[in-house]
Amino acid sequence: MRTTTLFPLGAVAISIISYLYPGLLQPFKGYIVPLLGLVMLGMGMTLRSADFRNVLRRPRPVTLGVALQFILMPFMAWTVSEALGLPVELMLGMVLVGSCPGGTASNIICYLAKGEVAVSITLTAVSTLLAIFLTPLLTWLYIGQKVPVPVPAMMLNIFSIVLAPVALGVFINNRFGDRLETVKRIFPRVSVVAVILIIGIIIANTRGQLALLAAPVIVAVCLHNISGLAGGYCLAWLFGCDERVRRTLAIEVGMQNSGLAIALVELTKFPLLAALPGAVFSIWHNISGSMLAAWWGRISNERDLGSDPLL
Numbered sequence: 001m002r003t004t005t006l007f008p009l010g011a012v013a014i015s016i017i018s019y020l021y022p023g024l025l026q027p028f029k030g031y032i033v034p035l036l037g038l039v040m041l042g043m044g045m046t047l048r049s050a051d052f053r054n055v056l057r058r059p060r061p062v063t064l065g066v067a068l069q070f071i072l073m074p075f076m077a078w079t080v081s082e083a084l085g086l087p088v089e090l091m092l093g094m095v096l097v098g099s100c101p102g103g104t105a106s107n108i109i110c111y112l113a114k115g116e117v118a119v120s121i122t123l124t125a126v127s128t129l130l131a132i133f134l135t136p137l138l139t140w141l142y143i144g145q146k147v148p149v150p151v152p153a154m155m156l157n158i159f160s161i162v163l164a165p166v167a168l169g170v171f172i173n174n175r176f177g178d179r180l181e182t183v184k185r186i187f188p189r190v191s192v193v194a195v196i197l198i199i200g201i202i203i204a205n206t207r208g209q210l211a212l213l214a215a216p217v218i219v220a221v222c223l224h225n226i227s228g229l230a231g232g233y234c235l236a237w238l239f240g241c242d243e244r245v246r247r248t249l250a251i252e253v254g255m256q257n258s259g260l261a262i263a264l265v266e267l268t269k270f271p272l273l274a275a276l277p278g279a280v281f282s283i284w285h286n287i288s289g290s291m292l293a294a295w296w297g298r299i300s301n302e303r304d305l306g307s308d309p310l311l
Contacts, residue, residue, distance in 0.1 A: 044169015093277035101127035103255035112293035115248035228254035
């Protein structure tokens with residue numbers, strides 16, 4: 001079974017189990033951060049140092065993608081939250097998700113959608129690096145007047161749970177990658193299991209509020225994700241990108257590293273309810289991304305897509 005199929009099925013199943021039997025995963029709240037570190041290590045093992053240098057070879061699509069990632073998504077998170085009148089804890093969670101870098105599954109979805117995988121990988125790598133500074137600053141900009149946002153502490157947390165494991169993974173891949181092909185093939189599934197467990201832990205520990213808040217959170221997350229997918233595609237079209245890069249930017253902008261948003265709630269001691277949008281986003285963006293990739297994969301073939309004039 002493909003990882004993109006396994007994830008949403010597993011995430012929905014663990015959500016139901018955690019809601020019905022919260023005692024199973026409630027004691028594992030302290031494992032959220034280590035699990036995300038494992039996911040980030042796996043992400044690093046899919047990257048090489050050349051992926052970061054590729055920004056110099058393809059600056060325009062990468063610059064456009066990063067700009068859309070960190071301008072459109074936090075703005076839409078704040079806009080959707082205001083429009084729906086979400087409580088401040090959920091608005092904080094939405095803004096955190098919107099301010100995070102691209103999701104770890106976006107490269108797989110991009111491949112299935114016949115996008116520019118090289119651009120997708122580079123965008124994920126660059127946005128992950130920039131998140132050390134931009135995620136805390138954007139969170140403070142949009143929600144700091146309602147909730148105290150400790151920007152320096154968030155930067156340090158992102159460094160420790162994102163940059164350090166990713167850098168270690170890149171080093172391992174550069175140094176020993178050819179000898180670790182079996183491990184590299186297994187890691188995507190390990191990452192999927194880790195994120196599924198994170199979702200289950202959040203659902204179990206916020207069960208008491210879910211009955212009242214599940215519907216508005218689901219609506220907010222769906223609107224946020226769809227606005228990212230549509231905005232990434234349409235704005236790439238306005239800037240003259242061809243079909244491959246339009247698809248790539250749609251996926252990179254619309255799919256967020258929501259696991260990071262969840263971990264930041266835990267590390268920064270925000271109210272745990274703020275992790276709920278990240279948990280729902282983790283489920284939904286993989287479902288919507290997989291559906292979109294399947295549709296794009298059916299309606300086009302390689303010779304229809306051409307090459308991007310921006311590359």
